[in-house]
Amino acid sequence: MTTVRDVVQNLETLLPWPNGEVETVDTLLFGNMDDSIRGVAMTFVASYEALRDAVAEGCNLIISHEGLFYQHMGNCGTLHEDPVARKKLEYIVQNNVAVYRLHDRPHRTRPDCIVQGLAKKLGWTDLIVGSHTASFDAPIVQLPSITLGHLALQVKMAFQLAWVRVVGDPQLTCRRAGLLPGYRGGGSTAIPYLREAGLDVVIVGEGPEWETVEYVRDAAAMGYAKAMIVVGHQQSEEAGMELIADNLRALLAPIPVRFIPLQPVFHFL
Incomplete structure (x- = not known):
């Protein structure tokens, strides 16, 4: 059985930076470290669309570079009553997915x-x-x-x-x-x-x-x-997360590791 803890330990092997040295946003946001993993989805940000794609692909661990709730530090914070944030939170809970934030370690590893x-x-x-x-x-x-x-x-x-x-x-x-x-x-x-x-x-x-x-x-x-x-x-960071997904895939086989790209967020009219 592969757990969230196993995945995190493999990420620490791939990206050797001692987390405890300074403050970090890298942490398990939802789920438990001992949850069993069926599939891993890596993405730039766990947007609502990315979450739905991950669930559809059978992934119950989502690794997100950026924060889920529209700010760098913390989680829902003052947005816990906002209908958009609440619906996103409900989707995560209802689908029993774990979400891990992976921001600082990729940047602080050398080379970045x-x-x-x-x-x-x-x-x-x-x-x-x-x-x-x-x-x-x-x-x-x-x-x-x-x-x-x-x-x-x-x-x-x-x-x-x-x-x-x-x-x-x-x-x-x-x-x-x-x-x-x-x-x-x-x-x-x-x-x-x-x-x-x-x-x-x-x-x-x-x-x-x-x-x-x-x-x-x-x-x-x-x-x-x-x-x-x-x-x-x-655009500038997505390829780095895809590179991490490629490297993680070999360590976690046969657990599938998928990279979920996002469409550009801006439309120019």
């Missing part, structure tokens, strides 16, 4: 598994030539010379997106790139990374639009070779 998944998705794994010294995993990617406009097109194709947001001159020649998945696109992380690592362009998930975005706008206007491509939080 979410960064590695993003690099793999872009086809850049073998182009990583070094790392910028920072508190987070900050790879330096050496690209064949390419204009920012053509690079944006490649990124769109890799993620099968109809759009990405770009700051900078589309004709800029890009040779050195950085990767900042998730919410690392803010000024305190991205600006030193761009400057100190000598990057031409940084690919980010998201960040405050008045920080790095405005820095790159000013840098481009002054003639500096700086640019930014914003792909969205989900």
Whole structure:
């Protein structure tokens, strides 16, 4: 019999970071550690649609990178009387599924598994030539010379997106790139990374639009070779969770491990 505890221990083997050293959101949100597992579903966020897909696939353990109830810390919190949160909670309870939050461990393992998944998705794994010294995993990617406009097109194709947001001159020649998945696109992380690592362009998930975005706008206007491509939080981190699912699958066989992708959350009309 494979239990939730067995799955968590395998995740700790795959992603070696001592959980007890600092505060973490990684924990079992629903279910019990000794629950028997029939199938595992890995996803960027356990949305209502992802939960339904997991149940339909016969999975009774869902591993979610982001929080279920629309905030980073905690669980339902003040939303316990909200009809949307309540219906989601009822669905989890009624279908007797366990839900485990897996956010910090992938990021704090070196190399960062979410960064590695993003690099793999872009086809850049073998182009990583070094790392910028920072508190987070900050790879330096050496690209064949390419204009920012053509690079944006490649990124769109890799993620099968109809759009990405770009700051900078589309004709800029890009040779050195950085990767900042998730919410690392803010000024305190991205600006030193761009400057100190000598990057031409940084690919980010998201960040405050008045920080790095405005820095790159000013840098481009002054003639500096700086640019930014914003792909969205989900798109930048989903591939990392898929990579973890692929690695976990071999350890848990014959228990099925499925990755549940999500449709892009935004519609552009």
